[in-house]
Amino acid sequence: MRLATIRTTDGTRAVRLDGDRAVETGHADVGELLTEPDWRSVAEAADGPAHDRAGLDxxxxxxxxxKIICVGxxxxAHIAEMGRERPQYPTVFAKFAEALVGAHDDVVLPAASQAVDWEAELAVVIGRPVRHADEATAAEAIAGYSVLNDVTARDWQNRTLQWLQGKTFEATTPFGPELVTPDEAGEGLDLTCTVDGETVQSANTADLVxxxxxxxxxxxxxLTLQPGDVIATGTPGGVGHARKPPRYLAPGSVLTTSISGLGECRNVCVEEKRA
Known part of the structure; x- marks a missing residue:
């Protein structure tokens, strides 16, 4: 199953994607839908207003x-090329909802940063409350997967040992275009990132530690993970900051983040406009 959140003249709506149609489920967004204990059956049975899939906002x-929790x-392969040891535990940090934009929205380059970088990532969306999970319970708690780019202000990230300040600038993080349930998504997904048509990252999610x-x-x-919580699973090699010389996003850059079977986010980078 494929689900999305669309903007309409009456506000946002959760939809089930059926071929060239998007059928409303009766919920304001996918996050609200996932709070239904039997959300999958609810979504499958939904028969609300339909929209042309080609024209969705x-x-x-x-x-x-x-919660948006990121793994670094x-x-x-990226760890090996950096000459680091394989980590024993995940490196985790947070991001806030204000950072998110849609799959085709502009990415706003913060005026305070001169070093905005790309980080293509697989996003995991939680579908039920889960605490102290074993592997089987953890797998059952995953509602589906999506595409995310953890666009990062490197100069702010590296101001201190804590990364958060460079990771959550407002309107910087594409997230979409849809949620794909695990049975349809499969495993071992190809992930790519291009900037102005040039491939800068390419990997397979089977390489995740x-x-x-x-x-x-x-x-x-x-802590308890709740329906709608998001986990960004990390990025492979090819980021701009590691290049010699470093390369960063600029106004007008077209950032495209793709994962096989999940779709793509295509975003134009624009300058921040201060009031």
Missing amino acids: LAPVVPRPG VNYA FGPVAAVAYLSTI
């Missing part, structure tokens, strides 16, 4: 997650 697939340093199930199990030991 896509919001972030979950517009306001209660998580692709084995801590995959989706392991990440859910680990994080659920710390």
